[in-house]
Amino acid sequence: MTADKHAKRAARNLAAREGISYAAARRRLAAAPVDVDQEHQEPRPPVAVPMVSAPCPEGCEGSGHPGTACWAWRPADVGSGTSWAVRRAAELPGGRAEQLAERVERPWQKTPGGPWASFHAWDDRWLLALVYAMLTDQRPELRPDRGALRAAVEADDLAAVDALLEPLDRAAARLTTKVPAVWWGEVKPLLDAYADDVESDDGRDLLVVSWQEVEARHVVGRLVDRWRKAWVPVRNHNGYMDPPGVMWIVVKEWLDARLVDQHGGHAPGARVRLGDGRPAVVRAVEWGEDGPPVAYRVRELEPGRHGNVGRLVPSLTSDVLVPAADCREDRPCGVCGRTAGMAEALCDDCAPRVAPDRPGRAVGGLQSPERPSGRVPE
Template sequence: MMVEDQHQDERPRRKPVSGRARRRANRARAALTGVPYSVARRGLDAYCEGPASQGRTIYPASTDGHRLKLIDLRAGRTFAQRVHDARVAADLPWGRARHLCERFPPTRGESGTGVGPLYHGEWRQDVLARVYTTIATEVEGLAPSVGELAWAAELGEETAVDIVCALLDRTARLALDRVPSIRADLSFEGAKQTLDALLVVSEDGHSPGTRVRIAAEPYSGATGTIVGARWELTGPPVAYVVRPDGVAAELVANPDDLVVLAFRAPSRREV
């Protein structure tokens, strides 16, 4: 017993992590998964499976290490950087379009799922800017005033700009549903997915890329990936467009017929 205790005393002790570094990591976890900071502080294992009609996923955890690093960098921005980004977000239409494309970077579906690029498209930014321009022109008073945008931007929080632009953003997303789908061009789908993720920030819901289990026929029990959302004038998504794993077709599912899968984000060593 004495020998064992001696060996235990000789083991190298792990260097403690500073409180600042731990808080920074927790903020990154919260940004990555869309869970509250208090949940991220207890670890990602606290984010359990549940019906898609509940909860929120802004940045679905995945094995895409590059996207994870980009999100991590955003989580660590200084106040001055956040103010700059908020000003860009408030600069309609092109600044906001660029901001959203940077805020929700491209990714791909997980290996083996058959899901291709998400948030992609060479003209994604152009599509967003043009739909903002079109609806602001067609509907008088829909776009916020320059004064409202400037006030929100100086708060240094992009979500403050989101609140001011909430009606414009949702109308833009609904407008894109009226555009005929062009499979050969990822830009329209990428723009839709970008606005899906944006609307989820202020509503319960799950962004494209979220992994789910399907609880309705004909794919009951199969796993799949959310690739889009269906919206009404208010509230969270009323349905999700899901791509079952290994299946070329997509299905539109009620949120209660989907279970969001817990997914452990890769550690820095793994990415």
């Protein structure tokens, strides 16, 4: 895709310089086997420039190895003494996105039914990579210092890598959301505009100066292709033409879990008590410029009515933004000492559950108090 952009730019320059049409300029450039010097109009053969045999030190400008191209250090250039997780966590944009997704999804896949529940979320980790690419392109200050990042990777220190990339993770967490209105009204249009910017020459200097920049632009182009493909209608299993879309809510959850692990707070899925004592479950975390969470987006818990009587379940219509100071840990269970968010201070394992359609029948291996067991205790 990058080579095609250069060809379009060269055709426009040639058409403007010689007063010919754009199509004629494209045909002339396609028929010419060699490059053309735009200043002297003389053909010159391409020149192969060798690269140095090892990554250059930070700040190298090529004066120390004349006649050879620089090789800027990348996380993939470290030796075998560094773990794979550290190398991938430092590699932007795809490696970092894959590593954060793996931290959250891998433990879930080890639970019963986990592989089925997290398969689609893991498959859409490219969306986080696209968010990283957009933020680093539009805000270069979010990129970590290359020298400090190299030292952290060579020291095999995952915590140091996370600390250097925290500004980028925090910016991505503040951009992404779990609110449908915000996604469709704000976040998706931003990604659409970035995809348009990548696919066009407007507002972007595509005169790359190194092979590594060409490779980086190719990676971004592949991410944009995935984004475009996600919104092309295809025939689904019901026979309707619908775009496959992307599971955009999981990106916010991955970033929240990563930042909560570093700064503390309530991770998504944690049960809390609001300031007035109502139980709730954390759905998403709101972050400030730095420090711990500033607010939580929660769903209130309500008594179950469909096969889960005696338990509190999240209300699907509840979406409340609560300041962090008004959310506290749920009080311990009066029976087993654990926290579960039950109105009767009983955890899910201790609370008796009775099916509403057949009174007296135990559900989940627990005996109903209305019909005691006929077994005589020894």
